[in-house]
Amino acid sequence: MNGYGGNILRINLTTGEMNIQPLPEEMAKEWIGQRGFIAKTLWDELKPGIDTLGPENKLVMSTGPLAGTLVPAGGKVSFGAKSPATGIYGESCMGGHIAAEMKYAGYDMIIIEGAAARPSYLYIKDDQVEIREASHLWGKGAIQAEKTLKDELGEDFQICTIGPAGEKLVKFACISHDFGRQAGRTGMGTVMGSKNIKAIAICGSNSIPLADMTAAIAKGKEMLKGCFAKENLEEWQDYGTAGVPVWANKIGAFPTKNFQSSYLEGNESLDGKIMRDKMVVTDKGCFGCPSPCGKYCFVKPYNVYTEGPEYETTALIGGNCVFTDIEQVGYLNYLCDELGLDTISAGNVIGFAMECYEKGILNQEQAGMELKFGDVASFKYLVEKIAAKEGIGSILAEGVKYAAEQFGGESIKFAIQIKGLEWSGYESRSAPSNMLAYMTCDLGAHHSRAWSVTHDIAVGRKVLEGKAQKVIDLQHIRPFFDLIGCCRLQWVEIGFELEHYPEVFRYITGFQYTQDDLMKISEKVWNLTRAFAWRELEDYGRKYDYPPARFYEETVTTGPNAGDVLSKEALEFLLDDYYKLRGWDQNGLPTREKLEQMGLEFVVRELEAYGRNLS
Amino acid sequence: MQIKIRVTGLLTEYFSAGKGELLFSLEKPLTVEEILQHIKLNHELVMTVVVSGQRRDLSYVPQDGEEIVLISPLAGG
């Protein structure tokens, strides 16, 4: 099928059975790819209520039709499963080269079921698929394991791995690839670990058929050159997202001291320019990327190599745990990467523990040592305890929400998460639309679906009207890139125009979709993942959409937005508006009418079968 | 004197001129921040100022005929 690898690979680790089925054309047309395929597959194949770490859960890896082609930055793959962090729909996206590789091997989706009896890795060379012994990799760092396998299998293999944290089932373990790219969020590395799979190695030698070869080449070139010509490309390449921390601090959005503040004193020394001078050894990009954001670093004082720190890491390890020395952040980034931990959640959990200690909720005996913000030894101690699930680490490894429930006191108020997923890099008490974006993200507190801090600044930070609509629009556009297998940063960061995508999509797949059609499909997926959460949790709805009390009860402590708080009334207004515009009921659940309008009749039937009352 | 202002990325959406480029005449030298006030562009929307390939900040005073590129804030990883 044009634009597609053409097949779905299914591997049952318990029985050792595997099969390769052609990708149904209906599926491609209806769900495009990647996140669309994942959401549909998990809906169809997962029984509600299953144990996220049991063999009944499935790990689905999928990419989209533009991946591996000449379209700029077609190098994205997503992993999906029922999330061990949130208990609802989980998904995380990652760059690098493995998305393209799986298509050359002939696959748009790989469904991993059951669990292997012994530590194993998946070896996939075109249609030769094997479950191989991985005891020699078990226990190794994520990056080290990738290196070992690469040396064994050769340069032509693209490999993703988990670290010790994934093996130990830490709830925020990531999947790592290309020596520094991660699918970090919602515990996809945890699911991989629960299946006893240390790595997936893929090598493909086939071509991707294109509907209109000549037009696809011409358009691909035009798009690439369009990106090359952007004024800010050079700036972007020099610093990647590392150019952002200073700006985020200036406008008061930089997570600081477990989100007590949005302003970090001394943040200028985290600037991309300083990072570049001190540590960057090469720019590193994903497949087909015209604007490589990876800053590959050598951190001299610690003698380690690491990719990044990119913005999120600098925000959550730097700001949130109060480190202003970029080399320290680089080192801690390295530790997380080898251990296989999501730096966003790790920075949250550790910042939270430090605050608990400061407030006396945790004492030295419980913690195992004195914990201090800005102390490398404290961070290192905690991150290693977490990955090993030892002592205090065994509680923190379950995520910030669970830890707060154990520690008690007021700590749940400053456990910075939504739906059980720790917050990514923007403090948003002074940015209502961005707060709403976090509140309504289907995964939990993550910025990947919508990010709108600039919108709040442009139309007024206190304004609430119109914010919900902006968030909704973005929730369709941004994750649209996670349907097609492309990076969104060319659009978001260097201003490459959206209009190009439907056109090139036609040349590659032959499907005649307009921009609107594609956005409709994106909206359909949005409704499906919301329904997924409801099918899992009978009481799902509005009450799962609130941020922690810190954001509506406590004011920002320092910086330009000191004194700001977003009142509960404001949150209610935002949610009311949002649900209404989405065509959902007041409790934030999709209505029958909305689901039918989206062509999701099968969802209506299923929800009813599980006794959910649709309005 | 006259300078040329260009904006990129998401900034274009909020650029009052409605497109990516604007010629701006001024009588006396002004800082970038002051110029932004004149064109009613919130300086918080500007992450970086680039003048002839050099990274500058909001206090930079552009020379006659210079082109300043305003880079909008990015959107994380």
Next chain:
Amino acid sequence: MRIALNEARCSGCRTCQVICSLHNYTENNPKKAAVKIIGHFPSPGRYEIKICDQCGVCAAVCPAEAIGEEDGIYIIDKEKCTGCGECVEACPSGAMLQHPAEKAPIKCVACGQCAELCQRGAIYDADTREVQ
């Protein structure tokens, strides 16, 4: 067209490989590209580019005399090639490769497509561009 390299600039995107296969084989398949990108990670953290420098060793060793020269560019005659792989073995740059679906090895013909699309200037045309 004189292909030159500045490896330190390579970001490993493999756009060069995609366009190479599209242009020379009308296939979207980087495994059929005549340029190879090798990452050296985690240390020392750099990319290596393998591409033919038209030295002619392949032509000299080919037992079927299938590789001819034209304006300094060595081109394989696919009719004559027996697929023995001698040239691949002999190539001092390690820049020739074999693909299971192709009898003749894959070799650079200096079309310059890679240089056109290498935004980083890691592969460039030394005839038209100064060393970066």
